Amino acid sequence: GAVVSQHPSWVICKSGTSVKIECRSLDFQATTMFWYRQFPKQSLMLMATSNEGSKATYEQGVEKDKFLINHASLTLSTLTVTSAHPEDSSFYICSASRQGAQEQYFGPGTRLTVT
């Protein structure tokens, strides 16, 4: 149990376009979902935390208007990178947690390449 999927696993887009990444909890209800960004050879950096039906809470330095997060249901959260630029190229990982649980379950990640 506690499987989290991400789609797509890899996306290449042109500079200036927007890209949507989906994160789904397949066999449990995720009251909270998290979005991380990971640069090569570096650790995960938390971008934002979202609770179902509420606005996401962004970490300091993360642009809300650039990284749009929607957590419309207990099994789906989306991250939209708007007007993507090459510097947005990175590995984006989502995680999900059940209500009252400390553990986060991680998705397999989405590699975004902006050309």
Place this chain on the structure above:
Amino acid sequence: AQSVTQLGSHVSVSEGALVLLRCNYSSSVPPYLFWYVQYPNQGLQLLLKYTSAATLVKGINGFEAEFKKSETSFHLTKPSAHMSDAAEYFCAVCFNTGNQFYFGTGTSLTVIP
């Protein structure tokens, strides 16, 4: 401040040798501690977790870790390294206040044949 530190960004061991990856945390409240492994271009896989039960925690793939409150440590060990253990390892801590995880900077493990 609440944080986690991994000493040694790169660790190399010979195949069959002991693996020791270090993790120290700082916290004013009891922590929950996790070790994750990440293979290239993949997400994180949970190795083991400490959630205030037994201080010696056994995980998958022969790994284990011991929570030592007096040393604020949660080091990861494996008696005998295997080639397939070569990967990036992350220590993470979270607290009762919210579910936010704090990740260490990671340790890259190389296993030498």
